[in-house]
Amino acid sequence: MLPLLQIKQVRKNRDDADKSPLFSNVNAEIAEPEMIALLGVSGQGKSTLLRILASLTRADEGEIAMQGASQHQMDPREWRMKVCYVAQQPVMLGGSIEHNLKTVSLLHRTPYDKKLAERLMGELGLEHLEPGKHAQDLSGGEKQRVSLLRSLMLRPQVLLLDEVTASLDRGSKEKVERALQEWHRKEGTAMIWVTHDLEQAKEVSGTVWFMGEGTLLENSTTNSFFERPATELAQGYIKSPEQKE
Template sequence: MKPVLEIQKLRRNRSDAQEGALFANVSAQITEPSMIALLGVSGQGKSTLLRMLAALDQVDEGTIRLHNVSQQEMDARLWRMKVCYVAQQSVMLQGTIEQNLRTVSLLHRIPYDDKLVKQLLPKLGLAHLELGKSAEQLSGGEKQRIALLRSLLLKPAVLLLDEITASLDRASKEMVEQVLGEWHHQEGTTIVWVTHDLEQARRISKGVWFMGEGTLLENCATAAFFEKPATELAQSYIETPVPKEQPCLS
C-alpha cells in the first residue's frame, strides 16, 4: 500500500522582516489512514504547516507527497480536492448556506450530494439551519461546521482541520468528533487535526505530532505521548494547567 502522506525536510522561512526559519527539517510519514493530533504552543507554525500541506502556502524547501505523487507533480486544484484544509477562521462566500455548500461541486465539477448534506446536518448539530438563509448571518461555530461539511463533500484523502471546534459548546464539539471518527472509519480519510484541547487530542487521535523548537519535535502514538513525552518542552506543554474560569463579576 502506498503511504498516504510523506513530508520530507519541510522548511518555511519567516516573513521578510525576520530572518531564519519558522520551522525546518519537518519530516513525517503517514503509512496508512490515521488520525493525527498536531499540537504545539501558539505561533510554532501549525496552521502554516497545514496550509503548506494543502498547497495553499509556499513551501520554501522540502517535499510533500500524497500516495507517492509530489505536490509539484500534481495540478494544484486537483491536489486541493484530495488534501482539504478547514481553516481556523472559516470564510463564507456571499450567498446562501446551500450556495456555499454547492460551491465545491461547481468549482471541482463533481455532483452535489444533497442526500449526504441532509444526513450530516443533524449529526453536526445543524438540523435547525435553513439552507436558504444567508451564510454570512451564521454564528462562528455554525460557520465552522458548514465549512467542515463543505470539505467533507469533496471526500478528500486527507482532511486538515485547524482548531475547527474552538468556538463550539461541549455537546456540539462531541458531535463533530463523532462525525469525524465515523467518517475516518468509513471513508478511510486521514485526518490531521490541530487542537489546543488536550482532552480532545487524547479522544480523537491515534498519533501526535508535536511542534516545538522550530521543527517537528515529536511524532509518536497518542497514548505514549501523553504518558511520557520524549522532550521537556512537550512535558511542560501537557502539564500547563488550563486557566481557571474567571469568577462571575455581577
C-alpha cells in the first residue's frame, strides 16, 4: 500500500540575500494515520515545514506525495482539502462564530453538519458560546479552538497543527488534546503537531519528528525518543526545550 504522506529531500532556503538553507534533506514518511509530534527549538522551520506540506509555501527542492500522488501534479485546492494547516495565530473571518464554522460548507457548497459542529463545540469546551456571537470578540484561546474546529469540518486526511494549544489554560488544553485523540481514533486522521510542550507530546503522539541542525534530525517512536534520544541535541532539548540553539 502506498504511504499516506511521503516527504523526500525537501529543502527550504531562507529569504535573505545569501539564500542559505533553513532546512534541507528532510525525509519522512507517514505510512499509516498516526499522531506525530514535531519538536525542535524555535527557528528550525517547523511552521515552514507544515506550510510546505499544506502547499501554502513552496519548497525550494524536493518532492511531497500523498498516496503516491505528487503535490506538484495535484490541484492545490484538492491537496489542501486533504492536508489542512491550522495556523498558530487564529484568523477569524468577519461575522459570527457560526459563519466561521460554516466556511468550509460555503466554500465547497456542501451541507453544513450542524450536529458535528455542536458536538465539537462541546468537546473543545466552547459550549458556553452563542453561535451568533461575533467571532472577532472572542478571547485568544476561544479563537484558537474555533479555528481548529473550522478546519476539522473539512475532515482532512492529514491535519497540520501549529501550536494550537499555545494560548490555552490547562483545562482547555486537555480538552483539546482529548478531542483530537478521539477524532484521530474515529476518523483515522493523521496529525502532525508542532508543540513546545513535551508533556503534551508524550501524551498525544506515537512518533516524534525532531528538527535540528537544519534538517529532520530524529524520527522515532515517542517512547524511544524520550528514553533514548539518538543525538546530543535532542538530549539537551528534552532537558530544556525552550532553550535556543
